[in-house]
Amino acid sequence: MLTVEEPGRDRRQFLVAWIYGLWGLIGAALGVPAAGYLLFPPRARDQEEWVDAGEIAPLELRTPEEIVFRRNRRDGWKMISEKAAAWVVKLSETEVIALAPQCTHLGCAYHWEEQKQHFLCPCHTSAFDLDGKVLSGPAPRPLDRYNVRIEKGRLRLGAVEERPAGRPDSASGGSAAGRSAEDTVTASFPRESKG
């Protein structure tokens, strides 16, 4: 015959502590990897791809032109070939930039206002000047730029670089580090044409 004894106070606390402890361990062993699984980005394996974006000779000085090109992009488990756009601006005879076509506020597509000579976002009327600097509106930072390179008179576009707010926008300003970063997002002709 079995005898019944309800656990005493100490024994009871001991059991309850173990119940909480073991369930806590199980929860952590599932929860922590799950958080990593959902929150960490996939291990990137891509190298920057440079796509051809056409001749630069026909570009007019300080007149933005929207170009459309195809590029390959990794989308999850797929490699997709998609259409992408850029606003290409020849800032001076020696400098060309390519702006990513989304407003930095909420991602709407902006356009060039010929008469007012600035980029205007139709969503919340952010305005940007030729080199992407915010003129007015809620946009928090200048327009993002593609990395650009010029090879044999043709423009090649790389990845889009985000440009943090409050950074001096012109290539002449800023620290040495700032300048070298700038060099990757603007391309100058003489250097390339000599090479």
Next chain:
Amino acid sequence: MKRRIQAWIDHRTGVETAVRNFLYENIPASSGWHQVFGSMAVFLFLVQAFTGIMLAFNYAPTPGDAYNSLRYIITELTGGRLMRGLHHWGGSMMIVVVALHMTQVVVWGAYKKPREATWMVGVALLLMTLAYGLTGYLLPWDNRAYWGTVVSTQLAAKAPLIGPYLSRLLGGEGPVGVVTFTRFYALHVMLLPPATLLLIGFHVYLVRKHGVTPVAGDTAPKKKFFPGQLFKDTVAIFVTFVILFVMAIAVQVPLGRLADPTDTTYIPRPDWYFLFLFQLLKLFEGPLEVFGSVVLPGMAVLALLALPFFDRGKLVAVRRRTAAIAVVALAVVGWGGLTVAAIVTTPRSAEDEIAEGGPQDWHQLSPEELAGIGYFRKENCVACHATGEGRAAIGPDLTRKAVRKTAKWMIEHFKRPQQMVPGSAMPAIHLSDPQLNALAAFLLRLNPRNAAALHSTPAFVVEGAMVYQAHRCAACHQVNSAGMKLGPALDGLARRRSREWVEEHFLEPQKLSPGTVMPAYRFSRRELERITNYLMSLPAPGVAGP
């Protein structure tokens, strides 16, 4: 303060009272470690639900994407391999735990009056568990999944009377394809989980209604479920979880080659818990087959359901239930015997045989052509093209047409199919030029005689050749007389050099071969492993044959 908040919430929702009622359930004084299996099964079900949802966040349930998205989960996502491992081995452990749970109930005679319905709902839950295994098996969409499901759907189609209907329900009489896949997925994630939840709820309700079964002669005052028995359940669950977790980390879950309906070398086998059925089927031939596939399993299920009605005597002590123990032992021996027989009669897979050596089709191909096989597999060209096996397919049979074209034409065609063949349904292939070159090189060599290489070439060879081609090793080295002669030919490298030497030589060629013009290569660990595997498997000249 805490008390007042608790009281407020309890007054509005009754949650605390409900939990209290649940925890302070009266259970027999004789309850103990033998009654932990039900909780373990519920726990595993919750783990499966959790990891299943996690996988579903990144899994694309179509035959076109399933394999790639699963590979993405395993190779690209943090914790992805763990999630898949937990889900895979959790399924297997579920079967084990459910079997243990049922064994305990049978041995203790816990299904006796008035608990017959509890037992029968439990049998239904067992069938559900097996249904998860059957439907989930297809979802990785690798060769194992595909061929296993081909066999099980064909078997279902042969069932007397309901066969044709069952087969239509599972996605048509044709080959396993999108329809079957989608239905299996829907069953696995839409129908079975809520049905299981309902049945578990009903099962637990019945357990509570009749109370936990006491052992014979237990007339002692009842005790409470909390904390004593909950502690035992928790410890058992924790041990289960530790085993599962270790398996998920330590035991690799296979993800084979992409499902390939044209693969004639693949030997399909079901998962381990269905092996006994598979073996049973072998005992019956011709018109008797239906006995092995339907009649016997069907009778077994009926016998299980009816068990409480056969065994109606009074509850006696466990050690006096010799008949029940004998039946369980017999079932275990029968199941184990069939399973072992199935394992020992399984021929070693073709991939193992390839690794053993001997002239193979792939030995005659250059690294570039082998890399072409890689792109061919990666782009899943067999989804639309036949390769000499006389199969009807959307696209042309590549062993016949391709040889008549030039490499230039083919590369143009890869890039812009509709331009070269107006009206073609082929999507453009987005690969780099060197990769397209490799694909074209392989297709130009492809003919009905060597088409088998396409399927039989082991993955490690193809992956290694892709690294070889990507790093343009052929600019200096020869393999199978293809490539330049600047460096030594690499055929039969394993006869001359050790694996360690080759790996070190990539890193510091100057150190091992002073004066060499070979540059150092900093491969990633995976790349290094692949290219070394491939190079070390190259046959010596002459072995490859004409």
